[in-house]
Amino acid sequence: MLALQRLGLLLFIAGFATWIFVLTLSQFQLTSAGIDKVVKPEHRALVHEKTSFMLSRTYDSNVAFIRDFRGAIETYNEGLRAKKDWDHVINENYLFAITKESSLGMLTGPGSSWLWFWLSMGLAAAGGLLYGLAGLRRLPGVRNEFQYRHAATNRGWIGMALGAFLVGFYIVLYFYPEYVTNWVLLVDPISRALNAGPAGQWFLYGFLYTLVILVMGVRMLINYRHSRYQQLRTASVMFFQVSFAFLIPEIMQRLNQPYQDLKNIWPLDYTFFFDYKLNEKLAAGSLGIFMLVWGIALALVAVPVLTYFFGKRWYCSWVCGCGGLAETLGDPYRHLSDKRLKAWKVERVVVHSVLVFAVVMTGLVLYTYFSGQSTVLGFLDSYNIRSTYGFYIGSIFAGVVGTGFYPVMGNRVWCRFGCPLAAYLGLVQRFKSRFRITTNGGQCISCGNCSAYCEMGIDVRAYAQRGQDIVRSSCVGCGICSAVCPRGVLNLEVGPVSTRRI
Structure with missing residues (x-):
C-alpha cells in the first residue's frame, strides 16, 4: 500500500510540476x-x-x-x-x-497540446487515482489517526501551501486570466470536440472542477466503501457534475442553444434572472423557454417539496457542484470546521444576510428588466448592486474564500457561511421537513468522531449524549457522522414533522 501511495504521489507531483512549467512554454x-x-x-x-x-x-x-x-x-x-x-x-x-x-510555440502546433495535456493534467490525475486506490488494501472503515497532527490536514505547511495555491489560482482565473492562457490552450481540443469552439477561462475551470471531483470522488468511494449511503451519494455528485454541469451545457452550445448548468438553482445561480440571460433564453425558442421554466420550477417548487421530504441533503449532498467539490477535494479538511457556539452565531447572520442580498438584487434586476429603469428609489442602481454582488459574493466569497480556505476553515466554508441556496434550503429544513438525524444516547461512548467529522460545525456528540434528534438548518445530511460512528448511534431518517426543532 505504501509503495502504491508513493508512486501515486510521485506521479501527481510530476504532473503538477509539468502543469506549472507549461506556463513558460509559449x-x-x-x-x-x-x-x-x-x-x-x-x-x-x-x-x-x-x-x-x-x-x-x-x-x-x-x-x-x-x-x-x-x-x-x-x-x-x-x-x-x-x-x-x-x-x-x-x-x-x-x-x-x-x-x-x-x-x-509548442502548445499551438498540431498534437502538441495533447502531449502536454497528458504530461501535466493526465499524469497528475493518474497519480491522484493511484494514491486513492491504495486505500483498497486497507480494511473497510474510516481511519482518522494523525488528522490533527499531519502538516497536510492540520493547518501545517503543506495545507497552507495548498490553500495559498488555491487562493492564487482563483484570483488569477477570475481577474487575470490572460496569465494562464497556456493552460487554456491545453484544453482547447476538448472544448472544440464538445462545443465546437475554442476554450476560454471558464471552460478550463469547468474541466478542472469536473476532473478533480472525479479523481477525488474515487478516493471518497474507496475510503467510505463500508457505507452504501456514502457510495450512492458520491456517485450521484460525480454523475451530476459530469453530465448536468459540464457535458450537457457544452453540447448545448454546440447546438447553438443557451449555456446553462441544469442543476444550478437560483439564488445560487444569481445570474439566472439577469437581462442578458433572460433575453438569450427567450430568443432560443421553445428550448430556451423550457430552460427558463425549468429554472423557475426548481427554485419555487422543487426546493420546498423535495426539502420537505428529504431535507436539504437532496441537493447539498447529492447534486450540488459546490458540495461535490467540498465532499471530494475537501474531505481531508472536514474536521477543521469550527464547532464553537460563536461560529454558529456568525454563520446564521452571514449566510442569511447573503440570501437577503441575493433576493433584493434579483428584485432590482427584474424591476430594471421590465421597467427599463436602472435606478430604484432614487439611489439604488441595479447594475451597480449586481456588479457588487458578483464581485464580493460570486467571486471572492464563493471562489477565493470558499475553496481556498479548505485547509484553514474546513471544506464547507461557502456552504456554511455564504451560499444563499443553502440558507433557503435550510429555512425549509428547519421549520417544515421530515428529515432528521436520530440518536441513541444509551449507545454513545463519547469518542467524538461524529463532531470531528461534521463539516458544518455541528457538535453532533452533544446531541448524541442527550439522545436528542438533530434538526438543524445547516445540516446537509452528508451522513459522515453516522458513517464514522463505531456504535451505530446516529441514523438519517424521515418521519412526521416534529415540533421539537432547535
Whole structure:
C-alpha cells in the first residue's frame, strides 16, 4: 500500500510540476490578423494604431506582452477620461483573447497540446487515482489517526501551501486570466470536440472542477466503501457534475442553444434572472423557454417539496457542484470546521444576510428588466448592486474564500457561511421537513468522531449524549457522522414533522 501511495504521489507531483512549467512554454507575437479576429470592428482601427509598436516584436514572456498591450490601451483610455469623453473609451477587456491568439510555440502546433495535456493534467490525475486506490488494501472503515497532527490536514505547511495555491489560482482565473492562457490552450481540443469552439477561462475551470471531483470522488468511494449511503451519494455528485454541469451545457452550445448548468438553482445561480440571460433564453425558442421554466420550477417548487421530504441533503449532498467539490477535494479538511457556539452565531447572520442580498438584487434586476429603469428609489442602481454582488459574493466569497480556505476553515466554508441556496434550503429544513438525524444516547461512548467529522460545525456528540434528534438548518445530511460512528448511534431518517426543532 505504501509503495502504491508513493508512486501515486510521485506521479501527481510530476504532473503538477509539468502543469506549472507549461506556463513558460509559449512566446507571444501580436499580429494584425489576431487583432482583427478578437477585437470588435468599432475598436480595430484604434487598437491597430495604439499597439503598432508591438507588431514587429516577439515576446518571450506573457508578462511583458500583457504589460505593453495593457499599457497602450490604458494610456489611450486615460486621455479620454481626462477629457470626459466617455463614449470613446474602450471598456472591453481584450487582454485574454489577444494573449491567447498571440501565443506561439509548442502548445499551438498540431498534437502538441495533447502531449502536454497528458504530461501535466493526465499524469497528475493518474497519480491522484493511484494514491486513492491504495486505500483498497486497507480494511473497510474510516481511519482518522494523525488528522490533527499531519502538516497536510492540520493547518501545517503543506495545507497552507495548498490553500495559498488555491487562493492564487482563483484570483488569477477570475481577474487575470490572460496569465494562464497556456493552460487554456491545453484544453482547447476538448472544448472544440464538445462545443465546437475554442476554450476560454471558464471552460478550463469547468474541466478542472469536473476532473478533480472525479479523481477525488474515487478516493471518497474507496475510503467510505463500508457505507452504501456514502457510495450512492458520491456517485450521484460525480454523475451530476459530469453530465448536468459540464457535458450537457457544452453540447448545448454546440447546438447553438443557451449555456446553462441544469442543476444550478437560483439564488445560487444569481445570474439566472439577469437581462442578458433572460433575453438569450427567450430568443432560443421553445428550448430556451423550457430552460427558463425549468429554472423557475426548481427554485419555487422543487426546493420546498423535495426539502420537505428529504431535507436539504437532496441537493447539498447529492447534486450540488459546490458540495461535490467540498465532499471530494475537501474531505481531508472536514474536521477543521469550527464547532464553537460563536461560529454558529456568525454563520446564521452571514449566510442569511447573503440570501437577503441575493433576493433584493434579483428584485432590482427584474424591476430594471421590465421597467427599463436602472435606478430604484432614487439611489439604488441595479447594475451597480449586481456588479457588487458578483464581485464580493460570486467571486471572492464563493471562489477565493470558499475553496481556498479548505485547509484553514474546513471544506464547507461557502456552504456554511455564504451560499444563499443553502440558507433557503435550510429555512425549509428547519421549520417544515421530515428529515432528521436520530440518536441513541444509551449507545454513545463519547469518542467524538461524529463532531470531528461534521463539516458544518455541528457538535453532533452533544446531541448524541442527550439522545436528542438533530434538526438543524445547516445540516446537509452528508451522513459522515453516522458513517464514522463505531456504535451505530446516529441514523438519517424521515418521519412526521416534529415540533421539537432547535
